[in-house]
Amino acid sequence: MQAKLSVRNVFKIFGDAPDEARERLERGETKEEIFEATGSTVGVQDANFDVGEGEIFVVMGLSGSGKSTLVRMLNGLIKPTSGEILIDGEDVASCDAETLRRIRRSKITMVFQHFALFPHWTVAENAAYGLKIKGVGASERRERALKALGQVGLTAWADSKPSELSGGMQQRVGLARGLATDAQILLMDEPFGALDPLIRREMQDELLELQKTLKKTIVFITHDLNEALLLGDRIAIMQDGRFVQVGTAQEIVSEPADDYVAAFVADIDRGRVFTADTVFNDPEAVVLGKDTADVAMRRMEELNRNALYVLDGKKVAGVVTYQDLATATRENGVDGDILSKVLITDYPTAESEHQLADLYGAASAGLPIAVTDEKDRLIGIVEPESVFAQLSGDETSEPDADKPSDPAMQRKGDANV
Amino acid sequence: MFSPADLLVIPFDDWVNTFVRGFLVPNFRDVFRAAQVPITATLNGLDGLFQWIPMLVTTALLALAALKWAGRGIALFAVLGLFFIDMIELWPETMTTLAMIITAVLFCAVIGVPLGILAARSNKLWTVTRPILDIMQTIPSFVYLVPIVMLFGVGTTPGIIATIIFALPPIVRLTNLGIRNVRGDLIEAANAFGSTGWQMLWDVQIPLALRTIMAGLNQTLMLALSMVVIAALIGAGGLGLVVNTGLGRLDVGGATAGGVGIVILAIILDRITQGMGEANGVNTVSLRQTLMNLFRSRGSQPEGETKKAG
Ligand SMILES: Nc1ncnc2c1ncn2[C@@H]1O[C@H](COP(=O)(O)OP(=O)(O)OP(=O)(O)O)[C@@H](O)[C@H]1O
Ligand SMILES: [Mg+2]
Numbered sequence: 001m002q003a004k005l006s007v008r009n010v011f012k013i014f015g016d017a018p019d020e021a022r023e024r025l026e027r028g029e030t031k032e033e034i035f036e037a038t039g040s041t042v043g044v045q046d047a048n049f050d051v052g053e054g055e056i057f058v059v060m061g062l063s064g065s066g067k068s069t070l071v072r073m074l075n076g077l078i079k080p081t082s083g084e085i086l087i088d089g090e091d092v093a094s095c096d097a098e099t100l101r102r103i104r105r106s107k108i109t110m111v112f113q114h115f116a117l118f119p120h121w122t123v124a125e126n127a128a129y130g131l132k133i134k135g136v137g138a139s140e141r142r143e144r145a146l147k148a149l150g151q152v153g154l155t156a157w158a159d160s161k162p163s164e165l166s167g168g169m170q171q172r173v174g175l176a177r178g179l180a181t182d183a184q185i186l187l188m189d190e191p192f193g194a195l196d197p198l199i200r201r202e203m204q205d206e207l208l209e210l211q212k213t214l215k216k217t218i219v220f221i222t223h224d225l226n227e228a229l230l231l232g233d234r235i236a237i238m239q240d241g242r243f244v245q246v247g248t249a250q251e252i253v254s255e256p257a258d259d260y261v262a263a264f265v266a267d268i269d270r271g272r273v274f275t276a277d278t279v280f281n282d283p284e285a286v287v288l289g290k291d292t293a294d295v296a297m298r299r300m301e302e303l304n305r306n307a308l309y310v311l312d313g314k315k316v317a318g319v320v321t322y323q324d325l326a327t328a329t330r331e332n333g334v335d336g337d338i339l340s341k342v343l344i345t346d347y348p349t350a351e352s353e354h355q356l357a358d359l360y361g362a363a364s365a366g367l368p369i370a371v372t373d374e375k376d377r378l379i380g381i382v383e384p385e386s387v388f389a390q391l392s393g394d395e396t397s398e399p400d401a402d403k404p405s406d407p408a409m410q411r412k413g414d415a416n417v
Numbered sequence: 418m419f420s421p422a423d424l425l426v427i428p429f430d431d432w433v434n435t436f437v438r439g440f441l442v443p444n445f446r447d448v449f450r451a452a453q454v455p456i457t458a459t460l461n462g463l464d465g466l467f468q469w470i471p472m473l474v475t476t477a478l479l480a481l482a483a484l485k486w487a488g489r490g491i492a493l494f495a496v497l498g499l500f501f502i503d504m505i506e507l508w509p510e511t512m513t514t515l516a517m518i519i520t521a522v523l524f525c526a527v528i529g530v531p532l533g534i535l536a537a538r539s540n541k542l543w544t545v546t547r548p549i550l551d552i553m554q555t556i557p558s559f560v561y562l563v564p565i566v567m568l569f570g571v572g573t574t575p576g577i578i579a580t581i582i583f584a585l586p587p588i589v590r591l592t593n594l595g596i597r598n599v600r601g602d603l604i605e606a607a608n609a610f611g612s613t614g615w616q617m618l619w620d621v622q623i624p625l626a627l628r629t630i631m632a633g634l635n636q637t638l639m640l641a642l643s644m645v646v647i648a649a650l651i652g653a654g655g656l657g658l659v660v661n662t663g664l665g666r667l668d669v670g671g672a673t674a675g676g677v678g679i680v681i682l683a684i685i686l687d688r689i690t691q692g693m694g695e696a697n698g699v700n701t702v703s704l705r706q707t708l709m710n711l712f713r714s715r716g717s718q719p720e721g722e723t724k725k726a727g
Contacts, residue, residue, distance in 0.1 A: 112606060133610050
């Protein structure tokens with residue numbers, strides 16, 4: 001994947017003694033020690049990462065860990081003490097004011113925690129702000145602002161003042177203002193932090209929905225791990241200005257880099273992090289009209305399972321249980337038609353990116369869950385036990401060893417530039 | 418008893434005399450004379466205009482302005498007050514005073530607003546400007562009347578210059594304050610979208626500071642009105658002259674008549690400019706609305722006072 005944004009060895013030290021602070025950092029002193037000794041605050045230390053085109057990169061950390069400082073350096077609102085920040089190859093950290101302005105106008109835009117809408121303008125004028133700055137004419141400006149407002153579902157409010165809108169709606173205006181300029185990179189500093197939980201959830205879903213079509217390159221700041229896990233293609237965990245771990249949600253939850261991260265992930269909802277593809281097995285199945293009940297039962301014995309999927313051609317026909325087959329053969333003898341007789345066509349299905357939390361109900365029913373692709377082909381089977389094992393964090397019942405080559409995992413893994 | 422004066426007497430007054438008489442006056446008199454040309458021109462233009470417009474028309478215009486920005490009560494007051502002024506035969510003097518005030522305020526705004534904006538953008542400039550404004554506000558105006566007379570002569574224009582010096586500080590201060598108080602995140606947002614300094618100023622800073630700037634203008638106007646009598650000491654005309662003449666002749670009636678004229682004018686102008694400030698202030702709308710919502714959610718009607726809150 002092409003890196004849209006590259007951050008190389010970026011440091012930010014607030015205060016008069018950046019050099020001394022750097023030396024002390026290299027000697028391994030902590031942020032507090034350095035502050036006591038020099039009065040300088042370490043904002044960000046040695047940040048290195050790339051964000052690929054279309055990726056959502058989430059930076060998460062506690063208050064004061066340097067998230068805002070980091071994200072403000074990306075569009076030059078704060079100058080780094082040292083290091084490079086490359087946007088399409090241009091260094092924001094060292095370019096002149098004119099170049100920086102051009103980059104801000106065309107390539108990178110920002111959504112703020114407290115919305116930062118201009119109170120003296122209407123919603124449409126706010127959304128059109130970036131275009132106004134660029135010198136776009138009034139009628140085109142309005143047209144494009146309305147389009148952006150349409151994307152966030154606020155067309156009807158175009159001529160209201162921001163103060164007439166609720167918090168969630170105001171942040172949609174903030175988002176529309178960012179979208180209207182067509183900048184590829186979107187910086188979001190705790191954009192949903194000031195919203196109440198229900199609205200926040202709604203906005204998160206909406207952002208993901210928008211991202212499916214817009215494919216922006218997003219750097220998203222949050223201090224809410226659940227939000228990070230939900231939104232992030234990759235997540236960086238920050239502590240005292242340093243990245244302690246960068247990885248996908250699943251990597252961070254299943255292999256926390258240190259105790260700090262482990263403490264964070266200890267009580268998150270694993271069902272919302274892990275998806276069906278983390279627990280599914282090979283799509284073992286028998287074929288209708290070809291395999292007999294006998295074959296099916298023997299396969300189940302070999303695999304040590306008590307149900308097996310039945311295919312009709314390439315499509316899934318249904319599922320048969322060992323018990324039903326056994327009863328049927330006892331009553332009718334071994335006959336080719338038994339499979340279709342005991343076939344359960346009302347079987348549970350899921351897609352590979354479905355969260356385990358959503359499979360919980362299906363898993364409770366006891367039948368294995370068929371994981372299908374968009375063409376309804378069977379690509380894996382989730383045993384109910386492995387869902388529960390994954391949810392409880394029990395690593396012993398990992399699915400087959402070929403897991404890393406799962407197509408969906410491959411997709412996520414690609415994000416690691 | 419010993420006192421420091423036994424040791425050394427500093428001829429401070431002589432120094433000032435030498436500086437003003439020996440240096441400023443001979444070297445810069447022409448510069449100062451030239452500087453008052455635009456003021457004189459503005460003043461004469463306005464005075465001529467106000468004297469030319471029929472009294473009833475001026476009254477109607479002021480009453481309409483009062484109606485638009487300050488409400489019915491003030492409009493009625495304006496009509497009655499101006500009629501009263503006309504009936505005590507002070508109309509021409511009142512119009513001269515109005516022309517003087519407007520000229521002074523105009524020049525205060527032209528100097529003060531840009532200065533305030535610059536001061537808001539540079540802490541260095543502000544550290545220099547601030548003590549100067551403090552001095553301008555604390556120094557008794559009589560102190561600079563003499564040098565003004567020496568440099569500019571006597572007459573209405575020197576009177577206006579004294580008025581400008583006296584009335585300038587609030588507009589500078591409040592412009593500076595208004596610009597500095599624009600919310601930091603809005604400035605950050607404007608920067609993040611790549612705005613230039615000018616775009617920031619026109620789109621964000623001035624509109625959002627306008628309410629405060631207007632409050633400064635209102636204060637400047639009030640200070641200018643309070644200088645009317647003092648300016649008359651160095652030859653300015655208008656209502657101040659009426660008061661001074663009355664004072665000189667111990668004519669209580671004449672002095673009071675002039676004083677009443679000034680008060681009436683002051684009330685009308687104060688209320689109109691205050692109202693304009695609130696109408697322009699973008700925050701008023703939201704503030705008023707927030708307060709109204711607050712009252713509404715508590716189940717009672719929004720009150721008239723909320724209009725003036727903040
Ligand atoms: N302008 C500044 N001058 C000095 N120190 C600063 C400045 N801005 C931030 N800091 C310090 O840098 C550190 C990181 O601050 P930052 O605002 O980036 O944290 P954050 O992760 O965004 O926190 P929050 O979640 O509270 O927004 C803090 O210790 C803060 O005190
Ligand atoms: Mg922050």
